[in-house]
Amino acid sequence: MRDSTSKAMAGPRPVVFSGPSGAGKSTLLKKLIKEHENVFGFSVSHTTRNPRPGEENGRDYHYVTREAMQAAINNGEFIENAEFSGNLYGTSKAAVQAVQAKNLICILDIDMQGVKNIKKTDLNPMYISIQPPSMEILEKRLRDRNTESEESLRKRLHAANVDMELSKEPGMFDVVIVNDNLEDAYKNLKQALLEEINKVKKTKTSS
Ligand SMILES: Nc1ncnc2c1ncn2[C@@H]1O[C@H](COP(=O)(O)OP(=O)(O)OP(=O)(O)O)[C@@H](O)[C@H]1O
Numbered sequence: 001m002r003d004s005t006s007k008a009m010a011g012p013r014p015v016v017f018s019g020p021s022g023a024g025k026s027t028l029l030k031k032l033i034k035e036h037e038n039v040f041g042f043s044v045s046h047t048t049r050n051p052r053p054g055e056e057n058g059r060d061y062h063y064v065t066r067e068a069m070q071a072a073i074n075n076g077e078f079i080e081n082a083e084f085s086g087n088l089y090g091t092s093k094a095a096v097q098a099v100q101a102k103n104l105i106c107i108l109d110i111d112m113q114g115v116k117n118i119k120k121t122d123l124n125p126m127y128i129s130i131q132p133p134s135m136e137i138l139e140k141r142l143r144d145r146n147t148e149s150e151e152s153l154r155k156r157l158h159a160a161n162v163d164m165e166l167s168k169e170p171g172m173f174d175v176v177i178v179n180d181n182l183e184d185a186y187k188n189l190k191q192a193l194l195e196e197i198n199k200v201k202k203t204k205t206s207s
């Protein structure tokens with residue numbers, strides 16, 4: 001059944017970011033939101049994984065127990081949810097509504113299962129894939145980030161292989177950005193979003 005939550009949500013077209021864990025989604029998104037804080041807002045997902053050093057509850061994620069999250073899912077509070085690397089992740093309707101209520105472009109950072117599930121809803125976002133230059137570089141970035149156990153690293157690299165194959169499916173993404181040099185990738189990302197950024201800026205200056 002299609003989720004019609006977004007029908008009630010007004011505002012600019014959301015943007016979904018996906019790509020293998022470690023590809024650089026958060027790095028690019030943080031830069032984008034910092035530079036355009038009156039244009040973009042982050043959809044704060046729920047997760048059952050533990051916070052990493054430096055992460056903040058309510059800003060990076062809502063950190064919850066599996067029981068609480070499963071109960072909220074059963075209660076119809078999520079647009080999409082997925083199991084990734086042994087934990088639950090999900091986008092709540094409230095998270096997206098909170099951003100759209102401020103007339104900002106809502107950014108979702110979700111895995112490939114999330115992309116597939118969002119495609120069954122009426123959210124109608126732009127889909128952007130952030131890809132690593134190679135699997136070797138991806139593994140190095142994940143190891144150097146120092147956030148994963150060997151077990152989690154293995155699961156994430158396995159998911160990355162599947163993800164990189166699926167992302168080649170025609171029509172899966174509107175834009176694919178290879179994050180090799182960070183500044184080049186960021187420039188390409190801003191170029192891909194330029195039209196949407198200008199639309200939002202225009203509505204803000206005319207109101
Ligand atoms: N272009 C780049 N060159 C070198 N290192 C990078 C680049 N982009 C990101 N990194 C580093 O790679 C690591 C992974 O990046 P990041 O955490 O942004 O990935 P992610 O896609 O958000 O991962 P996850 O899905 O697990 O949250 C970080 O330590 C980050 O500093």
Ligand SMILES: Nc1nc2c(ncn2[C@@H]2O[C@H](COP(=O)(O)O)[C@@H](O)[C@H]2O)c(=O)[nH]1
Nearest residue numbers: 021045081082084089090091109110111114
């Ligand atoms: N389907 C969803 N995937 C999500 C959501 N929030 C984050 N993610 C994805 O999970 C992995 C791992 O994230 P990490 O922070 O533990 O490294 C990554 O691919 C995210 O894009 C969500 O709400 N739904």
